[in-house]
Amino acid sequence: MKIAVAIPCYKVTQHVLGVISAIGPQVHAIYAVDDACPQDSGRFIEEHNHDPRVHVLYNLENRGVGGAMVTAYRAAMADDMDIVVKIDGDGQMDPALLPFFVHPLLQGKADYTKGNRFFRPESVQGMPPIRLFGNAVLSFMTKLSCGYWNVMDPTNGYTAIRTCVLAELPLDKLERRYFFETDMLFRLNTLRAVVRDVPMDSVYADEESNLKVGKVLPEFLRKHASRLWRRYVYNYLIRDFNVGSLYSIFGALLVLAGTVFGTIRWLDSTLSHNPATSGTVMLAALPILIGIQFLIAFLHYDVSNVPTEPLSQSLDRSAREEQ
Structure with a gap:
């Protein structure tokens, strides 16, 4: 299978050349996406890079990490790549780990792999406590809204995906900015794609994060609630009506x-100054x-x-039958 690497480039000129040079020979193409970078990272790569596998792509306006990845995904599919690995250009993702992300896809055991910095206790020793707590909370919210109860660290951007699965996703509807990774999990769940975590260590370079927690938290809560409701409707009312539907209803x-x-009887008891009987209390408590x-x-x-049968296997079988 032909493997490609996608690198969203925004203020990463200090590290991106080192990231590119560390990508192994098993990769056939590298797509560096200049997302309207104020440092003109695309031009910088073109002038200083000597790797023939590198293709520099440009977004005329800043579309966020999701917009940059959609540009790279479309280019990879147009070039008939089979797997696309996302590696950030800020030096926080070790390209040497790429084989571990690709292996489950090559073996037909998963459709999408993502990094997990929480797998080993040693992996989180360098993580700030507030970031550790925030990721734990976000992980639980993502399990609820996306349905992948077997994964952790949903904001981890080190990912790999089969292009045959990408072709089934509505790329134009993917979130463009900080919610991109979570939205990918939600979209993959609607396809019943198999997602697996890959253990990795957390690395923090000298890049400053543009994520402001106080600003994005209300937006994250709203989007998680929206996807939780949509996933429930898709999986338990429209696509299927099963015992889980009955339990929930x-x-x-x-x-x-x-x-x-109970509320009505409590108000009546309060206004009339007559204590509620034990039978009334039981009638309110028992249904609850x-x-x-x-x-x-x-x-x-x-x-x-949680999905267990990789979607890519059925897609590959269908492609072979058509041939």
Whole structure:
């Protein structure tokens, strides 16, 4: 299979040449995407790079990491590449790890691989505590909204994907900026693609992050809630109606009914100064307790429903049959 590397380039002129030089001979093409970089990184690479595998692509306006990756993905598919590996140009992703990301794809065991800096305790020793906590929270939110309960570190940008799976994704609808990696997981889940984590260590260079937590947190919460709802509707109401659908519907209705009844009876008791009877309390509490049990059962069903059969295998079979 032909392997390509995509490098989004934005303020990375200090490190990008070193990243390119460290990419091994197993890679057939390298796409460096100048995302309207104020340092003119595309021109810088063209003037100083001597690797014939490098193709410099330009976005006329800044589209964020997602926009840069879509440009590289389209170029890789046009050049008939089979796998595209994303490596940032800031020196925080070791190109020597590339074979570990590609191997599950070559073996037909996954459609998409991504880095996980939380796999080994030693890997997070250099990570700032606030960043460690933030990634843990984001990981749980992503498990809920995207359905991949077996992955961690969702904001990790070191990824690899089969182009046959890319062809099934709505590239024009992918998030363009900081939510790109999470949106990729959401889109992959709608295809039932298999995602696997690849252990890696965290490395911090001298690049300054443009991510402002206070600014993006409300946006992240809104987008996670939106994808959670859309995933639920796709998987449990439209695409299939299964026991998980029943658990979730009855659970939500019971909790709602118990809460509404209990609230009404509590207000009535407060206004009339008559304490509620034990039977009334049980009538309010019992639906809530049973509903919570139903919702826990739904969560257990959702966790067990993570995709396990790689989509690329069926796509490869279909391609062979057409030939």
